[in-house]
Amino acid sequence: MNRSGNRASKRCVAVFVIVAFSLTATLLYGQTSTAQKTPPALGTLKSVSQNQVVLTADGGSEITVQLPADVKVLRVPPGSKDLKEATMISLSDLQTGDRVLLRMRSSDSGSSAVATTIIVMKKSDIADRQAKEREDWQKHGIGGLIKTVDAPNGTITVGVLSASGPKDIVVHVGKDTVLRRYVLGSVKFDEAKTAPVTEIHAGDQLRARGSRSADGNEFAADEIVSGSFRNIAGPVTALDASAGTVTVNDIATKKPVELRITSDSQMRKLPQPMAQRIAVRLKGDNGPTVGQQATAAAPAAGAAGGTGGGGGAAGGPPRSGGAGDMQQMLSRLPASPLSDFQKGDVVMVVATSDPSNGQIAVITLLGGVEPILQATNQGQAASILSTWTLSQGGAGDAGTP
Numbered sequence: 001m002n003r004s005g006n007r008a009s010k011r012c013v014a015v016f017v018i019v020a021f022s023l024t025a026t027l028l029y030g031q032t033s034t035a036q037k038t039p040p041a042l043g044t045l046k047s048v049s050q051n052q053v054v055l056t057a058d059g060g061s062e063i064t065v066q067l068p069a070d071v072k073v074l075r076v077p078p079g080s081k082d083l084k085e086a087t088m089i090s091l092s093d094l095q096t097g098d099r100v101l102l103r104m105r106s107s108d109s110g111s112s113a114v115a116t117t118i119i120v121m122k123k124s125d126i127a128d129r130q131a132k133e134r135e136d137w138q139k140h141g142i143g144g145l146i147k148t149v150d151a152p153n154g155t156i157t158v159g160v161l162s163a164s165g166p167k168d169i170v171v172h173v174g175k176d177t178v179l180r181r182y183v184l185g186s187v188k189f190d191e192a193k194t195a196p197v198t199e200i201h202a203g204d205q206l207r208a209r210g211s212r213s214a215d216g217n218e219f220a221a222d223e224i225v226s227g228s229f230r231n232i233a234g235p236v237t238a239l240d241a242s243a244g245t246v247t248v249n250d251i252a253t254k255k256p257v258e259l260r261i262t263s264d265s266q267m268r269k270l271p272q273p274m275a276q277r278i279a280v281r282l283k284g285d286n287g288p289t290v291g292q293q294a295t296a297a298a299p300a301a302g303a304a305g306g307t308g309g310g311g312g313a314a315g316g317p318p319r320s321g322g323a324g325d326m327q328q329m330l331s332r333l334p335a336s337p338l339s340d341f342q343k344g345d346v347v348m349v350v351a352t353s354d355p356s357n358g359q360i361a362v363i364t365l366l367g368g369v370e371p372i373l374q375a376t377n378q379g380q381a382a383s384i385l386s387t388w389t390l391s392q393g394g395a396g397d398a399g400t401p
Helices: 017-032 123-139 272-282 291-297 299-303 325-331 370-375 378-384
Strands: 041-048 052-057 062-066 072-075 099-106 113-121 141-150 155-162 165-181 205-212 218-227 230-240 245-250 255-260 266-269 346-353 360-367
Touching (some): 123 141, 155 205, 230 255
Parallel strands (some): 072 113
Antiparallel strands (some): 141 155, 205 218, 245 255
């Protein structure tokens, strides 16, 4: 957005494969098994043999089910809500990692469960679907900071950084627009919950997928994901790779903030030429800059991101208009591990607070940003950090783009 994915990020964002498959389970079971006493099981295939199948259920438990010789195996495409597109496959076609719905009955002895039908979404099909969704979010998505929300009229004004510099885009929310919001403390797109436009507020970060008007000033949204996140910018004062933490002296509050790096955190470093180009676009009458504060706080940070994570060809200018913009350029940067950063580097961070433990988890961390902070105020600089990883989630990018 300023939380790409995704999804961009979940995914970058489109149909939620896991949610769709859960709906599939509900609908299919409701259609045909009202008399069945053993409820179906939904999860990820762990192992399969001629005699039994082991399933890791979505709740985390492990389920072992016996397989009779006449068990039916049906393959359905991701997003299916009925069996109209189902095709028969053999048991040998099942692979570890496939999404599976098991219809079951009790064994004659009543001591175990026996599968009657296996409904599967192939792991490869899901991966293909997710790749297309991520591409769609990248080609037809925008992201930035929300300036105003007019819920009655279904419009949201978002500040973005386009190829020509900062601009405002009016996002239109229609009756068919899918609205989701990140859960507090979560950085996973596929954990985002359905939420009305009234829960979106100025200062939030937003990413939308849809189509732009010819002049690029308006955007008809098919899908929106939003969230309330912390924007932090400043020099790194401490790093602990073993603990997975980085401490940043936040320029806005002039206080150190310890940030937790998670498996979903996305970290990048801007090559210096790219940072300079972004700074040129941002520079203007944006009020007092924070660059001098950053330099004073970290005099050795001038080379931050100079070679970075090998930005190389990713540093080329994005296309003007809908599909390009800054998030596209950032999404093409290679990931940088925590070991690529050092004390004194100046970074910008989008983070979320976990209400259960008070820790602040990194969503996106961008290094090599000192020229950007020198060119503009922190709020304007934050507009480039729309999440480029909307698809991260617990089931392996099972959400969007």
